[in-house]
Amino acid sequence: MLSEDSFCDTPCIFTDVLRDIDTGLIILDTIGKKVFFKNAHAVKILEPLKAAQDYEGLSALLCNDLDPLQQPGRTRSRQTIIHYEHRVLGYTVYRIPEDKRHISIFIQDITDRHRLAAIDEATEMMNNIGCLFSGIRHEIGNPLNSIKMALAVLHSNITKYSPEEIDVYFNRISGELVKMETLLKSLKNFSMFETPRTSDIDLAMFFDNLMQLLGADIRAKKVEIQIDIAPEAKRIMVDPRALQHVTMNLFANAVDAMAETPNPRLLVRSQSRGNVILLSITDNGCGMSEELSRDVFKPFFTTKAHGTGLGLVISKKMLTQMHCGIELVSEKGIGTTFHLTLPKSATKIQRGEA
Numbered sequence: 001m002l003s004e005d006s007f008c009d010t011p012c013i014f015t016d017v018l019r020d021i022d023t024g025l026i027i028l029d030t031i032g033k034k035v036f037f038k039n040a041h042a043v044k045i046l047e048p049l050k051a052a053q054d055y056e057g058l059s060a061l062l063c064n065d066l067d068p069l070q071q072p073g074r075t076r077s078r079q080t081i082i083h084y085e086h087r088v089l090g091y092t093v094y095r096i097p098e099d100k101r102h103i104s105i106f107i108q109d110i111t112d113r114h115r116l117a118a119i120d121e122a123t124e125m126m127n128n129i130g131c132l133f134s135g136i137r138h139e140i141g142n143p144l145n146s147i148k149m150a151l152a153v154l155h156s157n158i159t160k161y162s163p164e165e166i167d168v169y170f171n172r173i174s175g176e177l178v179k180m181e182t183l184l185k186s187l188k189n190f191s192m193f194e195t196p197r198t199s200d201i202d203l204a205m206f207f208d209n210l211m212q213l214l215g216a217d218i219r220a221k222k223v224e225i226q227i228d229i230a231p232e233a234k235r236i237m238v239d240p241r242a243l244q245h246v247t248m249n250l251f252a253n254a255v256d257a258m259a260e261t262p263n264p265r266l267l268v269r270s271q272s273r274g275n276v277i278l279l280s281i282t283d284n285g286c287g288m289s290e291e292l293s294r295d296v297f298k299p300f301f302t303t304k305a306h307g308t309g310l311g312l313v314i315s316k317k318m319l320t321q322m323h324c325g326i327e328l329v330s331e332k333g334i335g336t337t338f339h340l341t342l343p344k345s346a347t348k349i350q351r352g353e354a
């Protein structure tokens with residue numbers, strides 16, 4: 001087990017390297033409740049954060065979600081990001097399996113990397129707009145051509161065809177018109193809640209109401225639903241209409257994904273993370289390959305016969321307008337979790353999972 005003495009006894013070379021690296025390293029003694037080690041880079045990075053100098057401040061800021069590290073085989077957390085005064089910090093928490101006492105935190109100033117990622121995202125958005133236009137051309141062009149052809153055939157054969165034959169063509173035309181109508185409806189959703197009207201929402205009440213709307217339908221599909229809203233993670237500032245649209249979309253996707261699952265289960269969980277709430281929606285459906293996971297936010301990307309492939313694009317847009325984030329973790333054959341980061345009602349420091 002690592003102890004203060006054994007740390008000092010470790011060959012000088014390790015201590016010197018750790019003192020001087022340009023990544024911040026903090027080691028907390030969780031039993032003695034003190035800061036065991038902090039290298040110079042960590043001191044520099046955390047200097048402006050007055051509340052994060054001692055053990056209490058550091059553990060409140062960096063260690064409020066260590067649950068995943070208790071799982072067998074897990075020794076590190078996912079990277080988490082914190083925003084403060086125009087800077088962005090990224091950190092990862094590590095635990096040595098045999099050592100129940102200490103946790104190590106590697107922390108870096110990732111402001112520039114974050115800025116570059118934002119530029120990348122903007123470029124990707126422009127590509128997506130291009131994709132959206134070509135998708136619309138395709139989605140409207142196909143039924144339009146099919147209608148034109150059906151009308152041309154009808155026009156030249158109207159006197160020869162029997163009423164039954166004419167009916168086949170009319171049905172085809174109205175089927176194509178329904179496709180165009182569905183697309184137009186989805187595009188209308190695209191510009192819904194353009195100016196979000198955010199208010200203080202209680203997530204527990206929000207899901208109670210949503211379950212009154214959808215619960216019976218979902219349970220009719222034999223899906224077990226578990227909603228777990230932590231008391232300290234329930235007050236958020238969002239537009240409830242937009243959040244309802246988004247959660248309904250995510251539930252619909254989850255239910256579709258669990259169509260072949262023997263014991264389908266939908267789990268909704270909220271956790272406090274600094275001044276944001278992490279809302280996770282997990283299903284044990286078909287899951288996605290890495291490649292598929294990368295495509296799901298692209299306009300018109302769908303694997304469903306009757307999907308528009310706009311559900312997630314529209315959800316992401318609505319969330320972005322409310323300063324919320326959406327990310328997913330999925331494993332083929334195991335299931336999918338969508339993580340939403342939602343601003344708490346009154347906040348100072350903003351944090352979220354990277």
Ligand SMILES: Nc1ncnc2c1ncn2[C@@H]1O[C@H](COP(=O)(O)OP(=O)(O)OP(=O)(O)O)[C@@H](O)[C@H]1O
Nearest residue numbers: 253254257296302303304307308309310311312336
């Ligand atoms: N929970 C999930 N599990 C597995 N795959 C998913 C999940 N959510 C989304 N997907 C994949 O992402 C694709 C895009 O989803 P999106 O909601 O944008 O469109 P869609 O569901 O296909 O169509 P629509 O929303 O119009 O019904 C889906 O077709 C599916 O392949």
Ligand SMILES: [Mg+2]
Nearest residue numbers: 249253311312
């Ligand atoms: Mg969908």
